[in-house]
Amino acid sequence: MRPEKFLKPECRLSFSNRKRNAYERMLRILHRQMLIISLVIQATGSLSLATHQDWPQWRGPNRDGVAERINLPDRLPENLQFVWKVEVGEGYSAPVAADSKVVLLVRQREKEVVLCLNGQNGQEIWRYSYAAPYTPRADARPHGKGPKATPAIAAGKVYAFGVTGILTCVDLGNGKLVWQKRFSDRFKKTYPLYGAANSPLIEADLCILGIGGHNDGALAAFNKDTGELVWEITEDGPSYASPIAVDLAGQRQVVVLMQTRLVGVAAKTGRLLWQVPFTTQYDMNIVTPVFHKGMIVYSGYHGGTTAVRLVKAGARLTPELIWHRERLSMYMSSPVIHGEYLYGLSQERSAIFCLALKDGETKWFSRRGLGQYASIVRAGDKLLVLTTKGRLMLVAADSSEYKELGRAHVTDKPAWAHLALAVNRIYAKDKTHLACFELPTPVGNKSESSNYRSLQDSERGD
Secondary structure (H helix, E strand, C coil), rough: CHHHHHHHHHHHHHHHHHHHHHHHHHHHHHHHHHHHHHHHHHHHHHCCHHHHECCCCCCCCCCCCECCCCCCCCCCCCCCCEEEEEEEECCCCCCCCCCCEEEEEEEEEEEEEEEEECCCCCCCEEEEECCCCHHHHHHHHHCCCCCCCCCEEEEEEEEEEECCEEEEEEEECCEEEEEECCCCCCCCCCCCCCCCCCCEEEEEEEEEEEEEECEEEEEEECCCCCCCCECCCCCCCCCCCEEEEEEEEEEEEEEEECCEEEEEEECCCCCCEEEEEECCCCHHHCCCCCCEEEEEECCCCCCEEEEEEEEEECEEEEEEEEEECCCCCCCCCCCEEEECCCEECCCCCCEEEEEECCCCCCCEECCCCCCCCCEEEECCEEEEECCCCEEEEEEEEECCCCCEEEEEEEECCCCCCCCCCCCCCEEEEEEEEEEEEECCCCCCCCCCHHHHHHHHHHHHHC
């Protein structure tokens, strides 16, 4: 029997009204849920919006310096909209962003700290710290004590690699330690000459990076959930360049500049598939290789810029030279690709350049004097370039000529960390502080972030 039968007549109307109000509230909730799905599909064509808008690892979602789903403004205003700034600690490790959190690895005195901040306001959510005393070489003291490698966020965990070679995995939600690896029992030195700097790659269920010291190290893969060693190759020591994962010659490969060579290994097993000798003065292999249509482009300290492709003969893979530019080198800055052109920072000129990928021909150089390093990010047909002097520039990714679309000054301190671009916000780390700025929305183009804000406003109302 329905409960209305037991009510007095004068009570039945109020009971019916309560049922109707509850039903209407349920319809409003359902409507908002459908609006969420609609906005996500409009913005991304799928239900994986966070994947496109986050910046979860070194050089972004695909480790190539590209943020495809983000729309940069037509002009960069001189005064960017400031959101927040907090003191975090020293180091060149870059911020990463996911799930509305910003994570970075910093030095605070003799400790390294994995720090998690609220991406909206910069407030600290949690921290995990450990002792990491480090004395840099005399010629590297102006650059401080690190850390240098950028963390990675994947499947609710953070993976950080300190300047002395300590690999740490913590929970993204609460900062609690999941596992940690120290390699002093395996190598006489647990970091190369200028400190560990290659950023962890999360590939399937593996955490992959170079470990050990100069002339005595390995490229190693660990189970990302347990820290257990899965495979390693010990033919060469680690460099300061970070690995990438690509589909190449019909299989998934990890490609990385090691201390003295460029190598490709099978991602699942670590089997060495091919290698190219590549030595630079002081063993300064720092630049992350880039991949484009079967081509791998790499560079190093006064080592020129080279493109190779793999030729398959039976089960054997042989690298074949496509082109080499002897007098165009990249020192620390990793390049980006747009269409059939590569954009990077020339070591010889301290200038941005555009190069044709088909033959290595240089199309243009910007003015000189940008410094030893700049982080470069491409979104659509524009580049964001952050120099060590704290100058942020918007540049057209146009092969016909160098076109600067505005510049802003974001910090007065040296900015050696790679910038992060998530939704429409820039996260810039200088020597000691992390700052957040909001980019203006392109004219006539409603950004994904504005869709989110509209949705949040509708959820707060009834």
